Amino acid sequence: MLRKLTVFLMIIIGYLLQTTLFKAISLAGIVPNILLIITSSFGFMRGRNEGMIIGFTAGLLIDIFFGSILGFYAFVYMFIGFLNGFFRRIFYPEDIKLPMILIGTSELLYCFICYTFLFLLRGKMHLGYYFVHIMLPDIVYTVLVTLIVYKGILFVNEWLEEYEKRRA
């Protein structure tokens, strides 16, 4: 129960930061994707099921406030949480390289899905432009923010695991 509440709170805080503070301090109009960092980290820290459910919640939140159809972002984030869950076996908390690679790759995948379904299908072909001006800064910025945020997420997760171990 404590875990569910804490994670839900983290998603809300991530969402709030992303829509308010990070928009205000964005570099060249690009905002790092905190919700993706949370989804992806819980995916490889805790496995597929939790990654999926957290991704679904985060995506649904975006869908409600900013999506044109309900369910699109929910699916994309859930899918990313699911994929990251496969890497749980090779995850070690001390290692920062794997999280950075995984989150970077997830962001790339996320960008490509967004581009394909929301732009390519409307006939916007300039993949090169979008790649250089939107995707690349987005990925770099997100990975940089990961360095800071990931430590916090890891800390919260370890605290929760400790708590659960004591109760069990």
Add this chain to the structure above:
Amino acid sequence: MGKRGYGRNIISVPGKYVFLILTILCVAMMLLSFTTDFVTGPFETVAGYIIVPFQKGIGSAGAWLNTRSENIRRINELNEENKELKSRIDELTIRVNDLQRDKYELAELRSLFLLDEQYSDYEKIGARVIGKDTGNWFSSFTIDKGSKDGIKTDMNVMAGSGLVGIVTNVGPNWAQVRSIIDDTSSLSGMVMSTSDNLIVSGDLTLMDDGYIRFSQLMDEKDIVTQGDQVVTSAISNKYLPGISIGYITEIQLDPNNLTKSGYITPVVDFKNLSTVLVVTQLKEDLR
């Protein structure tokens, strides 16, 4: 590997089934929200009451800090400006008087012609921007007024005298606004000087430069030039007529030698949008 200690009911289901169930749920929601709007209702209400109060708090805290630092920095600047503006007021008062006289005359002539004053002031509600789109692909934002304050879908949104966008989604205490620089936005505009119609569409590739694209302008006599004002046209079915969109900054002939296209610089500063005005008059009620 040890089993996790919580949520036994989730653990017992293998990942692929959860994936399948959630996928079906997502697809069902997408289909339902395409065809009806009955699924979004409860979500909008619940999410609205969880998220919006926080966003309002952050928004007002940010605004407070911002005004504090601005105040200190700009006192001198403002004093100078104040002097300047005072002299401008005198100047403008004289002009206003002139215009007032013209206005009476216009009203008189209009009543003679039995024309309605349809371009006059629309009634507006002020609202604060409380959150901007989470991603980098679109530019929509949420405001702190919703259906409880009388906001409805398709209401036009302005800032100052210019068009910002349109309300696309309404919750009880919040509303989603899609701005005209958004890549999916497209509306019918009109060149003020010649009354020629054109299509104004947002474009992500131009967003950094602060432009929006226009196309389909028929201008055989080459009258439209740079600096001409573009307003919303009367034939649009969602946008009210006569709201200022921006000024033409670049214009060129299309390869088909018939129509012209180019860039418009919007009147509104979309980067620093904090308060907006929602026009409560709907276009569909106007007709």
